Every structure is written in C-alpha cells, then in structure tokens.
Amino acid sequence: MRILLLGCFGQVGWELQRALAPLGNVTAIPRQGDGNFCGDLTQVEALAATIRQLAPDVIVNAAAHTAVDRAESELGESAAINATAPEVLAAEAKAVGAWLVHYSTDYVFDGSGTRPWQEDDSPRPLNVYGLTKLDGERAIQQSGCRHLIFRTSWIYAARGTNFIRTILRLSAERENLRVINDQHGAPTGAELIADTTALALQQSFAQDNTSGLYHLAASGETTWFGYARHVISAARDAGWPVRTADNGVQPVSSDKFETVAERPKNSRLDTSKVESKFGIRMPEWRIGVDRTLNEILACELKGRRA
Numbered sequence: 001m002r003i004l005l006l007g008c009f010g011q012v013g014w015e016l017q018r019a020l021a022p023l024g025n026v027t028a029i030p031r032q033g034d035g036n037f038c039g040d041l042t043q044v045e046a047l048a049a050t051i052r053q054l055a056p057d058v059i060v061n062a063a064a065h066t067a068v069d070r071a072e073s074e075l076g077e078s079a080a081i082n083a084t085a086p087e088v089l090a091a092e093a094k095a096v097g098a099w100l101v102h103y104s105t106d107y108v109f110d111g112s113g114t115r116p117w118q119e120d121d122s123p124r125p126l127n128v129y130g131l132t133k134l135d136g137e138r139a140i141q142q143s144g145c146r147h148l149i150f151r152t153s154w155i156y157a158a159r160g161t162n163f164i165r166t167i168l169r170l171s172a173e174r175e176n177l178r179v180i181n182d183q184h185g186a187p188t189g190a191e192l193i194a195d196t197t198a199l200a201l202q203q204s205f206a207q208d209n210t211s212g213l214y215h216l217a218a219s220g221e222t223t224w225f226g227y228a229r230h231v232i233s234a235a236r237d238a239g240w241p242v243r244t245a246d247n248g249v250q251p252v253s254s255d256k257f258e259t260v261a262e263r264p265k266n267s268r269l270d271t272s273k274v275e276s277k278f279g280i281r282m283p284e285w286r287i288g289v290d291r292t293l294n295e296i297l298a299c300e301l302k303g304r305r306a
Helices: 009-024 042-056 077-095 128-143 164-171 191-207 226-238 272-278 285-305
Strands: 002-006 025-027 058-061 101-107 145-152 178-182 212-215 249-252
Touching: 002 009, 002 042, 002 191, 002 212, 009 025, 009 191, 042 077, 077 101, 077 128, 077 145, 101 128, 101 191, 128 145, 145 191, 164 178, 164 226, 164 285, 191 272, 191 285, 212 272, 226 249, 226 285
Parallel strands: 002 025, 002 058, 058 101, 101 145, 145 212, 178 249
Antiparallel strands: none
C-alpha cells in the first residue's frame, strides 16, 4: 500500500506516521515540502502534480487551518486550506483510484442541545473555521472518490500546543484559574485518531463498503473545567510543581471570555457508527489523557531535574 501523508508534523500527522507505517510505504510531507514534493495546501497545482507523480493508494490529509479565531479575519487562507485543497485532493484521488482520508470537526454544528451529534444531523457552523471545514467535507462527498471523513473534537497530544500543556503551564504559575464550564465534549487523543484511521484503512481495503463520514472521539464527556481539574490533580500526584489548589480552579461561563469566533457549547459526538462499522470501542476520555499526561510529565520532570 502506497500512502501519501500530508501535514505530518501536526499533532495527528505525527501520530499517523507511526500508525500508518505497518500498512505500507508512507511518504510523509510537511507543509513546507521535502524538496521533491509539495505539501502546501495553498499550492493546489503543485499538490495535484505531487499526487499524480506518486500515484498513491491512499491520501491522508492531516493538514488544516485550525486557528479558529484567526480564521475570522483569514477567510481566504482558511477556505483555501480547509475547502479548496480537499476538493482538489478528492478529484486527484478519484483520478488515480486512491482512498482519501480527511479530518473534520464538531465545529460544523452549532452546539445546541445536549445529545451527542450524529453524522446525519444538519450542520450549522457558528464560525468561519467550521464553515470552511464543512465546505471541505461536502466537496469530498460530492467528488465521488472513496473516502473516510472523520469528525473529531478537543484534540490533544504529547507534542504541540494543546489544552493539557496550557493547563500544566498555568497551574505551575498561578494560584487561581478560571476555566469554562458550559462547553461539553470529549478530549480526544491524536494517538487514538491515528490508530483508528489505520484500522479503518486496513478494513477498507478488505471490504469496499466503508466509504463515508464518521464521528471519532473518545467516549464519555466533560467540560473544560472538569478537564482542567483532572489534569491538575493527576499532575500534582505525579510531582508537577502545581501552585493551583483544587478550590483555586473556578468554573465560569463562556460569556466571561471574549473570543473573536463563537464556540459551540455542545461538542458531544455520537461514535456508534464508527464503532459498529469497524468493530471497535472508543476508550473513555480519561484513559488517553492520563497516558499522554504521563508521557509529557516524564519528559518535563526529567528535564527539570537535569
């Protein structure tokens, strides 16, 4: 299996390099390219040429414009990366007979209600990021190529910038933290996303009836406040220099934080479709958070002692 991986240095892309390796030959290209091939999703002609030259069996697009607030003033770039590029990737995938794997987001929904979103619920994005990601989904679906689109949420990893690392830093600096308590979702590890992708691809090559849209997230739910308290408690137990006491973490509503882009309050995703189709079970969110937190802390604490 010849696999082209785009966005290989992002949180999900980094884990995909590991997870996809057993499936075949992986050509992993960062945004800046590798000297021979293009990985910049804003350069669609060069991107298409790269696909034609490599003629992969699978294209995995882990690249995206994910700066939610900046997207409000960077509509052109956000649309180019999140919508136009996936359309081109889908057309080229169909031309060479490849599968296309693409990642989307719970931000395609408006965050209303309290039940987990299902794949066939009507999207209604609240911001430019969600709108451009939805446009990318639809372009792929309309292309006729074989595809796996995974909507996910609240992504974290041991590397990169994410909520876990932010809370670790702030808890070591401050005695009090204010954290949003009216947005609900499931923290989902890049490792889980990558491993599920590899398993889904393996099965898709064995049975050609898997093409479609799936929700992919850890099971259970929490709020950013509950997430923060869990990280701080576990970090304290592991020996992290936490200044924030348990009662120093204060729950607040999202209207207390001004952001350029509006965020959905309900990011719950129903994963029964992906579990049923591929015979898997999504682990409870704390399992992945604890593993990643242990990995981060092992490196950070070792560095502090050195």
